[in-house]
Amino acid sequence: LLLFYPYMVHMAGEAADRFELLRMWEEADVDAALAAKGGTVVAILTTGQDYAIDATLFDRLPALRLIVAVGSGYAGVDVAAARARGIVVANAGDTHSGDVADHAIGLAFGLIQQLFAGDAHVRSGAWQLQGFPPHRRAFAAQRFGILGMGLIGRAIAERLAPFGCEIGWWGPNPKSVAWRRHESPLALAEWCT
Numbered sequence: 001l002l003l004f005y006p007y008m009v010h011m012a013g014e015a016a017d018r019f020e021l022l023r024m025w026e027e028a029d030v031d032a033a034l035a036a037k038g039g040t041v042v043a044i045l046t047t048g049q050d051y052a053i054d055a056t057l058f059d060r061l062p063a064l065r066l067i068v069a070v071g072s073g074y075a076g077v078d079v080a081a082a083r084a085r086g087i088v089v090a091n092a093g094d095t096h097s098g099d100v101a102d103h104a105i106g107l108a109f110g111l112i113q114q115l116f117a118g119d120a121h122v123r124s125g126a127w128q129l130q131g132f133p134p135h136r137r138a139f140a141a142q143r144f145g146i147l148g149m150g151l152i153g154r155a156i157a158e159r160l161a162p163f164g165c166e167i168g169w170w171g172p173n174p175k176s177v178a179w180r181r182h183e184s185p186l187a188l189a190e191w192c193t
Helices: 005-011 031-041 055-060 079-084 095-114 115-124 126-130 151-163 187-189
Strands: 043-046 066-069 088-091 143-147 166-171
Touching: 005 043, 031 055, 043 095, 043 151, 079 088, 079 151, 095 115, 115 126, 143 151, 151 166, 166 187
Parallel strands: 043 066, 066 088, 143 166
Antiparallel strands: none
8 A cells, every 4th residue: 555645654544554555755856766665565544745646646546446536526647547546536526525515714814813812812801801802803794705616615615604794706617606716826816715
């Protein structure tokens, strides 16, 4: 099982016990390690962004049969080249989209409403001398820009919509959604608050 990033051992879970792990971060020379051990690799577990998972790599892994990307997409994985060689490509799909979206909303709410700064203000006792914590902005008055309207981006937008905020997005592929797609990531960044 080929791994390019240490956290992938954790992500492998019980599968890590069933495979011999090729831990690329422990190798002094990745190319030499692939040349020496690549012929035995049958699977890759990847974030999809830790190493180019493409035809050049496939040439070095003749026994490769499975690529699993732990995210909801296939970023960094040349799916067409893999499938052309009979290599199965899988991802987490919608498994974690809701949790990731909840986390994003929680962070946004905490930041905009200054929950962490307000908590520190009260706990430090500063409120006794300074009064209320600094003024915060209304969550509903924000313009949220979402980069990518895949499973996670859509889940974030669906969670933001009930707050009444403006939602915009950009992604490489147009989607049939209720929110406005901007012309570029830069245009989205300039628009959102």
